[in-house]
Amino acid sequence: MATEIETQQTTGRDESQLRQFAESFLENKLAVFGLFLILSIGVITLFAPQIAPYEPRTQNYDAILEGPSAEHLFGTDNLGRDIFSRVLYGYQTVMTITLGGVMMAFVLGTSIGLTAGYRGGWTDQAMMRAVDVLMAFPSLILALALISALGPSKWGVLLVLGVAYTPIFARVARSEAVSLREEQFVKSLEVRGASQSRIVFRHILPNAVGPLIVTITLQFAFGILTTATLSFLGVGVQPPDPSLGRMLTEGKDYLATAWWYSIFPGLAIMIPVIGFNTIGDGLRDTFDPRQVNR
Amino acid sequence: MTSPRLSVRDLQVTYTTKHDEVNAVDRVSFDVQNDEIFGIVGESGCGKSTLASTILRLLDDNGEITGGEIRYGDWDLAAMSEGELAKQIRGREISMVFQDPNTSLDPVYTIGRQLIETIRQHLDVSKQEARKRAIQSLADVGIPSPEDRLDDYPHQFSGGMRQRVVIAIALSCDPGLLIADEPTTGLDVSIQAQILDLLEDINANHDTSIILITHDLGVVAEVCDRVGVMYAGNLVEVSPVDVVYDDPKHPYTEDLLRSIPETHEMKSELTVIKGTPPDLREPPSGCRYHPRCTKVCSDACETGDIPQEYREDGSVVRCYLYDPAENPEYEGSAKVDEGQRDGQLESPERGDQL
Numbered sequence: 001m002a003t004e005i006e007t008q009q010t011t012g013r014d015e016s017q018l019r020q021f022a023e024s025f026l027e028n029k030l031a032v033f034g035l036f037l038i039l040s041i042g043v044i045t046l047f048a049p050q051i052a053p054y055e056p057r058t059q060n061y062d063a064i065l066e067g068p069s070a071e072h073l074f075g076t077d078n079l080g081r082d083i084f085s086r087v088l089y090g091y092q093t094v095m096t097i098t099l100g101g102v103m104m105a106f107v108l109g110t111s112i113g114l115t116a117g118y119r120g121g122w123t124d125q126a127m128m129r130a131v132d133v134l135m136a137f138p139s140l141i142l143a144l145a146l147i148s149a150l151g152p153s154k155w156g157v158l159l160v161l162g163v164a165y166t167p168i169f170a171r172v173a174r175s176e177a178v179s180l181r182e183e184q185f186v187k188s189l190e191v192r193g194a195s196q197s198r199i200v201f202r203h204i205l206p207n208a209v210g211p212l213i214v215t216i217t218l219q220f221a222f223g224i225l226t227t228a229t230l231s232f233l234g235v236g237v238q239p240p241d242p243s244l245g246r247m248l249t250e251g252k253d254y255l256a257t258a259w260w261y262s263i264f265p266g267l268a269i270m271i272p273v274i275g276f277n278t279i280g281d282g283l284r285d286t287f288d289p290r291q292v293n294r
Numbered sequence: 295m296t297s298p299r300l301s302v303r304d305l306q307v308t309y310t311t312k313h314d315e316v317n318a319v320d321r322v323s324f325d326v327q328n329d330e331i332f333g334i335v336g337e338s339g340c341g342k343s344t345l346a347s348t349i350l351r352l353l354d355d356n357g358e359i360t361g362g363e364i365r366y367g368d369w370d371l372a373a374m375s376e377g378e379l380a381k382q383i384r385g386r387e388i389s390m391v392f393q394d395p396n397t398s399l400d401p402v403y404t405i406g407r408q409l410i411e412t413i414r415q416h417l418d419v420s421k422q423e424a425r426k427r428a429i430q431s432l433a434d435v436g437i438p439s440p441e442d443r444l445d446d447y448p449h450q451f452s453g454g455m456r457q458r459v460v461i462a463i464a465l466s467c468d469p470g471l472l473i474a475d476e477p478t479t480g481l482d483v484s485i486q487a488q489i490l491d492l493l494e495d496i497n498a499n500h501d502t503s504i505i506l507i508t509h510d511l512g513v514v515a516e517v518c519d520r521v522g523v524m525y526a527g528n529l530v531e532v533s534p535v536d537v538v539y540d541d542p543k544h545p546y547t548e549d550l551l552r553s554i555p556e557t558h559e560m561k562s563e564l565t566v567i568k569g570t571p572p573d574l575r576e577p578p579s580g581c582r583y584h585p586r587c588t589k590v591c592s593d594a595c596e597t598g599d600i601p602q603e604y605r606e607d608g609s610v611v612r613c614y615l616y617d618p619a620e621n622p623e624y625e626g627s628a629k630v631d632e633g634q635r636d637g638q639l640e641s642p643e644r645g646d647q648l
Binding site for chain 1: 355386389392393397401402411460
């Protein structure tokens with residue numbers, strides 16, 4: 001009985017089902033904690049200019065490498081810039097890139113995956129082999145190759161995320177489409193003369209949305225890490241734009257004398273990654289009817 | 295006589311697997327008249343569902359029409375382009391209802407949206423107009439307070455109601471032909487009867503012919519006007535429904551009827567047809583039923599290429615029993631005298647009475 005209710009939950013868009021879904025999600029304390037983290041960071045990111053006490057690019061040679069204090073919450077860096085303000089603006093950069101990149105991958109990957117899965121046969125083979133080739137490259141190598149072709153910039157990183165994560169969305173979407181294709185309602189849509197794009201995007205996509213949302217949340221976490229990694233390596237966001245990864249690189253030279261320089265940006269990277277991961281896990285559990293009695 | 299609604303001629307469907315070719319439908323011909331309910335019966339795997347999906351060209355990728363034609367109006371469905379089919383035929387002129395109503399509807403949309411989607415796809419009408427039509431369709435299939443139920447999701451309907459909704463969608467564009475593939479199989483008996491009544495009702499009140507595919511001879515007896523009996527990809531007999539039950543022509547039909555358990559007889563054993571249906575990868579030569587047939591009348595049964603053309607009081611039979619050249623005991627002809635034939639067949643019974 002419980003299983004039946006849960007199954008309906010994953011598919012229906014009914015209000016009461018949405019409420020059930022929300023209730024089930026909210027029971028998962030860890031996921032709620034993650035949601036809280038992400039919402040806080042979202043607010044911070046949106047209102048960074050209002051919250052930040054200093055302009056992130058202004059250098060102050062009277063306050064170089066000062067430790068955390070009431071004046072400079074996270075201390076200052078080697079050019080006297082306020083690290084707290086730079087972290088806030090860093091969030092803006094990293095969130096823009098991740099959001100853009102993951103959305104690009106979602107649109108590309110889902111279209112490819114759903115089409116391949118629904119059409120099957122030759123189309124499926126061609127599309128998924130191309131995706132496999134893309135997946136065979138370690139994403140960092142792929143990123144370095146793309147960026148060396150495009151020149152380092154934050155838009156380059158966005159593009160890298162978009163391309164590197166496409167295969168993941170394509171695979172998830174394909175597996176959903178392959179099973180939904182066999183559903184009777186898809187057959188009866190064909191019988192009614194519905195066009196292929198209508199079937200794929202209006203009927204298969206909404207039914208596959210659960211696993212895709214889980215993938216989006218998890219990829220957000222990876223996206224933040226990859227963006228930070230590329231900036232750490234110096235091929236991502238370019239100065240003077242504030243970037244969390246770049247602050248880590250610069251700070252590591254001062255680790256012995258000014259721990260705050262890299263510790264705070266490091267924590268700043270960690271928090272949203274934990275947040276997205278716990279939300280993703282929570283959503284996956286909620287979408288999965290088998291785990292109802294967890 | 296007016297031309298039939300649907301006319302299938304020498305239809306041949308072949309599935310290609312890695313190693314074999316399977317002739318799932320072999321030279322099948324039949325007509326569906328205007329406003330008639332035409333039943334297709336047969337065991338599992340005899341090709342009846344393949345036949346149904348072939349009419350709308352919904353075969354799986356490895357299936358292919360390898361011969362014959364499917365005439366509907368001025369169209370040959372076997373030769374039409376996919377695009378034309380989707381635009382002119384599917385859902386518009388011919389619709390189909392499947393076995394399981396529980397999965398025939400998209401769970402994420404209200405039934406109203408699904409109805410309106412189909413209507414707007416085929417008819418050039420406004421949203422309001424489509425909504426009105428949708429309500430009308432639901433009312434036609436006997437759904438109470440259709441205005442309110444339009445905004446309900448499929449899971450809020452019971453199985454029988456869901457099948458009604460599926461039928462409403464199928465009928466929403468006033469199709470000329472409705473193909474119902476085992477429409478009552480997933481439902482319990484009382485609901486089955488309701489759905490069959492509904493089909494009869496639709497057939498009577500709309501200009502819609504129905505092809506009813508089933509393995510249930512009881513269902514056929516209840517609603518069909520004429521019946522096609524399939525065996526191993528062949529249509530072995532097409533007869534008016536009373537002929538099938540009272541005086542089946544093909545030995546297979548006869549055996550099939552005999553295997554229905556009768557409730558008033560206490561028998562320790564069920565009557566079964568000996569043997570198993572043939573493997574269609576290597577169908578028997580000649581008549582595909584001859585290895586199980588109790589009435590083999592000629593060597594030609596085992597070797598001949600039997601045409602589906604022997605006519606016998608309103609029936610078309612694919613059997614040499616009705617060919618004077620092959621069956622010396624056959625005394626009738628293509629146009630047999632009613633009285634003479636009846637006398638011949640019923641004489642043993644009369645003998646009993648004496």
